[in-house]
Amino acid sequence: MANLVIENVKKRYGQNEILKGINISIETGEFLILVGPSGCGKSTLMNSIAGLEEVSDGRIMIDGQDVTFASPKDRDIAMVFQSYALYPNMTVAENISFGLEMRKVPKEEREKEVTRVAEMLQIGHLLKRKPAQLSGGQRQRVAMGRALARRPKMYLFDEPLSNLDAKLRVEMRTEIKKLHQKLGTTIVYVTHDQIEAMTLADRIAVMKDGEVQQLGTPQEIYDDPANLFVAGFMGSPAMNFIPAKVVQQNGTYALSLETKSNVVLPFPKPGALSSHVGNTVLLGLRPEMITEPQPHKEGATFVVKADIEVEVTEPMGADTMIITRIQDAEVNCRSNPAYSAQPGDVISMMFDTSKAVVFDKDTEERLDK
Template structure:
């Protein structure tokens, strides 16, 4: 396992700049996820780390060794692709050991390594089968096994679960997380699925248009997004963005919502709102912070109960999404399924602004940092 340093990496195709100066430092044993929408540059960055793409500027160091211009075989990495890339004419055991065979590892050592990896991934019973006889999840395990058998310094995963169905994706996420905890390997993992990013990563780099918008732990990015893009991309359902007017209240600057009774919401960093008195900002509030009234929260400083009109409800089993509209913005609230909330009715909901954030609607940047 090794550390990885990406220093001001840029990638251009002609006049088009795909990567615009990426700076990321990854500690040995860390699990970093590159997440972002299609076309944001995350796969290009992954290929640059692997040596499949030549960078236009900047440098890449693995285990403190500059590998910027080294060929893929000299970087001591292993890559797992979304397409599995298994040899159809080989058995599972042969697929796993193929890379070792190419490196002239003796057969006895190869057999030991195949057994070790098969045990780790619980695919011992599949060793004599060929890829066509395997399910999607089993093929992905074999692809991972082939990478693990190499024992490289760095593992690269390029959207490895995107071809699996929803249930299998959840199962494989759990397996990958267990594997990382067990082996302590250094992993860089590309996905466009923010749930994968939140559940797997030690740190997440959120990318957009060839730039890192924010780098931090899953909780940091969820609770303290740097801008509207990060706030809207991370979280399911996404964060609510509610137009609110900054007004003067009893405890300093407050946020006024255009509800029927002009709801006033207190804000933890109220001093940061002072320059915006009389202006409109976007209040960022996660759906779970707008709930049915809860007795244990009554009287808390940043909790306000107000009436809203229910536009529609979406039962989700463990909870129900109650959707309303405030100042023409759709707002998702997360309530207990037992709480009566019929479409068209007016009900009380509790707004907890203790973890709220505020954005400038023009620039999209946080204003309460």
Template sequence: MAQLQLKGIRKTYGKSVQETLKGIDIHIESGEFLILVGPSGCGKSTLMNSIAGLEHVTEGNIFIDGKDVTHAEPKDRDIAMVFQSYALYPTMTVRENIAFGLKIRRMPKDEIDTEVQRVATLLQIENLLDRKPSQLSGGQQQRVAMGRALARRPKIYLFDEPLSNLDAKLRVEMRTEIKRLHQRLGTTIVYVTHDQIEAMTLADRIAVIKDGELLQLGTPKEIYERPATRYVASFIGSPAMSFIPLKVEGEPEAPRARLRSADGDETFVPLPKKLAEYHGREIHLGIRPEHITQPLAHKEGQTAIASGTFRIEVTEPTGPDVIALTRINDTDVHCRLDPDHTVEPGQPAQLMVDLSRAVYFESGQEARIEI
């Protein structure tokens, strides 16, 4: 295990004035599982390659356990990387693939055999050791790629979208295996993904990156409940957070806003006192689907609760719940309803809006309003 510190990391290719990385600062504790998320082309993989030493940074420093490795060769950083493509040697058996890095390091044969067996047992691939990669499923190949990295016992593990080539069922299974592995070994892991579910379920902390900038660094709970920007709020969560335009009304001590259905029905919702300073102005209410539900008896009468009638546009049963689409203030809004609560597309339904976990944004601005 090792600490990893990134200080002011910038990356510019050639003579281009367009920076791929724009001053990234992240301190990763020993044994921490950090996930980098963001859209394709945001700089996640470039940052990962820079940590590994596969790319040189234009500015900034990389420290491992306090030692500056910014200009160190990849072999001198004691880092193992698991790629999206697995990169297994097709002519070697699983045993030989796992042992390859250890042979390069001239480890004694008996120690290599012991280490291969340890890793194979850990990943439950003992019965695959004499097979070639072509004889393995995608999930099995992924385990072998992980095994090859684990056999080296490096200070830091880097995973670059390792599950993106797997089908949905295998992704869930491998996600569980990776989490179990981290809990068992307590290793320091930096993991790149574009899959927000992977990020939320695996990470100790998440770094959200867009256009080479670090927008927010926090725990999954912090990122989900207190997004720093509108982009972060919309990127994390499925279905995504809805943004409803509101005009702040009411008295300074009791600001409020109207929610208007597609049929013209209106209901007033209470707003935090802080928003009184926006009186007469438009803001955007950010609210997640699970906070717009069918009426719930245990929430009736609570201060931050409002109810109204809204026409249901579309329903999407998922099994444990029903995702319903309605329109509020001329905006598509997702709700999460109990599967036993009957609603029909095209028909009005009574909905409850819980504003206790809502967030707010100034119209035209990215940053969240601090309440």
């Protein structure tokens, strides 16, 4: 196991800068996820850590050793790819032990290691099969087994679950989390799936256009997003962004919305609004903070009732998403499935702004940091 330090890493192809000065440090045994949309540079950064791409500037340290220009074989890392990259002519056992064989590990030790990994991943019954005889989930386990057999300092996972169906993806996500808890290994994991990032990571680096927009724990990223992009990217459904006018009321500052009736919402950091009176800002509110009336919230400091018109309802089993429109913004509200609402109905909802954030609608930066 090892720690990882990425210092001001840049990657250019001619005039095109893919990575624009990345700075990330992770501790031994930490699970870091690089997340972002396609083309944001996360796979390029992963390949740079692995030594598959040479960086243009900056340096990469693994366990205190500068490996910026070291070859992949000298970095003592193992990588699990999206495509599994198994040898089709080899059995599962041979695929798992191949890396050990290349390192001249004695046959008896190789067999012990294959047995250990097979038991851990519950693929002992597959050892004599070839990749073509395996399901997608089984192939992914074999690819993980090949990496685990090496016992390297660090594991790199490059979108390992993206080829699996939804149910299998959830199952494999759980297996990877169990594996990390059991082994305490240092893992860097690339995905574009924000649910994977939220459920697996110790910390998340949210990337966009070759830059880290925010680095923090899943809860920090969810509750305290650095900017509009992070707020919109993390969370399912995404955070609502509602145009709201800053007003002065009773000696403090609040946010005025035009729903079916005008409503003024208190804000937990009113001082942040003082220089924006009369201006329109974007109110960031998670769907679970707009709900049907709940008795235990009655009279709470940051809770206000307002009428909305229902556009669409989306039953999801455990809850129902009610979609409305406020000042031309589509707004998702999360309600109890027992709360009856039909398209066209005007219903009362509770707006809880205790965890609300506000953004500048032009710069998209937080105004209340």
